Amino acid sequence: MTQYSMTPINNGTRMRNDHNVLSNVIASYNRGQLVVGDELWTAPADGTEVKKGDKWLRVKSVDGVIVAERGWMALIHKGVAVSNNFQEIEDPDPPPTPVFPESFTLTDPSGAKAEYVFVRIIE
Numbered sequence: 784m785t786q787y788s789m790t791p792i793n794n795g796t797r798m799r800n801d802h803n804v805l806s807n808v809i810a811s812y813n814r815g816q817l818v819v820g821d822e823l824w825t826a827p828a829d830g831t832e833v834k835k836g837d838k839w840l841r842v843k844s845v846d847g848v849i850v851a852e853r854g855w856m857a858l859i860h861k862g863v864a865v866s867n868n869f870q871e872i873e874d875p876d877p878p879p880t881p882v883f884p885e886s887f888t889l890t891d892p893s894g895a896k897a898e899y900v901f902v903r904i905i906e
Contacts, residue, residue: 784874787840788819789858789866796865798854802839804832809854812845818856818866819844834862 794813799806802824812818820840826833838858842850857865886900 784821786819786821786843786872786874787823787869788817788872789840789856789869790815790817791856791866792864796856798842798850798856800852800854802841802855802857804857804860806855809852810850812856817846818842819872820856823858824855832861837861840866 791812791814795811796813797808798810798812799808818840820842822841824839824841826835826837829835837860839855839860840858842854842856844850858869859865883901883904886898888896888898890896
């Protein structure tokens, strides 16, 4: 799963329960803290407190510590950078593709063994 990281530009940068400045503040973080999130929201149009292209990150952890309550922090608000050092973090090791064995042996409690052979994969 793709994740993103950024750092607030100023002390007191707020994390909110939605991606707008009218929503409740959950916590505040300081300049240079490493914020990691898993969803990036981009404003589709201008509004009262938003400009088209503003970006908010749904926060998962700060400085390597999982946040108690997930929230949103601005990367760009009203066209002005609130955070910087934005990076996309690719998953370095995607989960391996499962491989079916050609056969396996099953032993029951009495010690008798049976070999099961796969003929084909149905789906």
